[in-house]
Amino acid sequence: MIKNAAESVEKRAEKVKERGIDKLKYGAMLDDAYQKIKEMMYNNQLIPGQKIIYGDLADRLNTSITPIIQALKRLESSKIVRYLPNKGYVVTEITEAELRDLYEARESLELFILPRIIKNMSPDVLASVRDDFRKLELSDPRKWVLHDEHFHLKIAEYARNDVIYHLLEEILERIYLRYKPQYLGEERLKEALREHREILQSIASGNVRKVRNVIRKHILHQLDYTIRYMLK
Numbered sequence: 001m002i003k004n005a006a007e008s009v010e011k012r013a014e015k016v017k018e019r020g021i022d023k024l025k026y027g028a029m030l031d032d033a034y035q036k037i038k039e040m041m042y043n044n045q046l047i048p049g050q051k052i053i054y055g056d057l058a059d060r061l062n063t064s065i066t067p068i069i070q071a072l073k074r075l076e077s078s079k080i081v082r083y084l085p086n087k088g089y090v091v092t093e094i095t096e097a098e099l100r101d102l103y104e105a106r107e108s109l110e111l112f113i114l115p116r117i118i119k120n121m122s123p124d125v126l127a128s129v130r131d132d133f134r135k136l137e138l139s140d141p142r143k144w145v146l147h148d149e150h151f152h153l154k155i156a157e158y159a160r161n162d163v164i165y166h167l168l169e170e171i172l173e174r175i176y177l178r179y180k181p182q183y184l185g186e187e188r189l190k191e192a193l194r195e196h197r198e199i200l201q202s203i204a205s206g207n208v209r210k211v212r213n214v215i216r217k218h219i220l221h222q223l224d225y226t227i228r229y230m231l232k
Helices: 002-042 054-061 065-076 096-112 114-120 123-132 141-157 162-176 186-205 208-230
Strands: 081-084 088-091
Touching (some): 002 054, 002 141, 065 081, 096 114, 096 141, 096 208, 114 208, 123 141, 123 186, 141 162, 141 186
Antiparallel strands (some): 081 088
8 A cells, every 4th residue: 555655745846847838838839939029120020010820920939829819919018019999909909109118218227327338347348348249230220139138128228227227128128019110221330339338438437427417418319310210
């Protein structure tokens, strides 16, 4: 009896272990689908206003429909997609009001963490960041979108505040996942890159007021430029 009881316990433990492994695999599938859908949006393979066909998307991502739907629910919580009854999910269009709200929140967060960033970014770190973002191909506006997001998040890392970092990450994703390439022209790209260099130079100076002015100018320039193109 004791032997049978021990075997029963072992079998139950094995089943629990298998369920745990299945949950881990399923969670990895959901995260993979979520990341790949975002990548498609960054590359304009899914664009604002487009209806999402579950089966087509599942085929393109080589997965089943269930992870696709769960990933879309996750994106819906950030208002990047919207569910329409009897129609399914569509990629939402970003409005001027939403864009202004997002940029206002972005500005508040980036300016708030500046003193800690300046304190934590040594000359060696600044040089490394400068090298990482030195080269960018201007012929592809989508690359600039990713560059700008990565640039600002890289700097935000040095505030060493995970809560603010993830809030800023969500704000930038809500802006750039639905950002149309036609919002960017070559002149604005060049200007934005000059502003990035100016941001790093001002951080190196250690002058908080100067850095705030430079970053505020950069953010407002991008907002104004985007809204002008939206209203055309």
